[in-house]
Amino acid sequence: MIRTALKPRWLGLLALVVLVVIAFTRLGLWQLDVSKDQGAKKALAEAQARPAAPLSQVVRPHAPFEGVMSNRRVEVTGAYDPSGQFLVPGRLLEGRTGYWVVTPLDETATRARVAVVRGFVIRPSDAPAAPTTTVTVTGTLAPGESPSDAAVPAGQLGSIDLAVLVNRWPQDLYNAFVLAGAERPDLGAGTALQRIPPPQPESQLNWRNFAYALQWWVFAAFAVYMWWRMVRDDHRSGIRPAPHDNDHPIDQGETAR
DSSP states (O other): OHHHHTSHHHHHHHHHHHHHHHHHHHHHHHHHHHHHHHHHHHHHHHHHHSOOEEHHHHOOTTOOOOGGGTTOEEEEEEEEOGGGOEEEEEEEETTEEEEEEEEEEEETTTOOEEEEEEEEESSGGGOOOOOOSEEEEEEEEEOOOOOOOOOOOTTBOSSOOHHHHHHHOOSOEEEEEEEEEEEESOTTTTSSOBOOOOOOOSOOOOHHHHHHHHHHHHHHHHHHHHHHHHHHHHHHHHHSOOOOGGGSOOOHHHHHO
């Protein structure tokens, strides 16, 4: 069968099939990426569509952070402590590298402390000190980050590592931080602070686009199957025995003569 497959016409058709398979495979991968992207956007939209809940109703100080809390819209009222503010370097926003400005907020109701990412700045000198006036922050909830061993200047931390902050801040600490989307009043107005959009949640498949991806891959497999079947049929036709005269029964009339 290999000799049959090496015939020029089947080799030419094979080249076409390979191009089709490559194209269909890429289309399937594209649909898979679209499926993940659309699923993540849908999950984020659903999380952001929920009304902001008081922080203390979503999680308690020192309580474990659960996955369902990620990107949950929360609201917390209290006063910033400018003395606890620090910067996190190496952060990206809209293609630019800069710093997160993180300020502790002491909640009025519970007196517990939560780390608030107030915004993004390009240079450390752009980070404004937070006023101590009462403010209501609305934003999204996120878990603490992994430890960082990066060497950073004074006033900076390599990550929002809550295990480090709990030893620096004496108050009860929320086991989460808040990405500020808005402040009332807006204490960042007129400064270089730029709000940070909530992160994309973990990839979740959009099943319709995933089905499209599978469809393209099925088409690719079918093209290979059809080529193999045509080659097989050609091979079988070449080895089928030709009919001979002695294969026919002798006519009885001829025997009598």
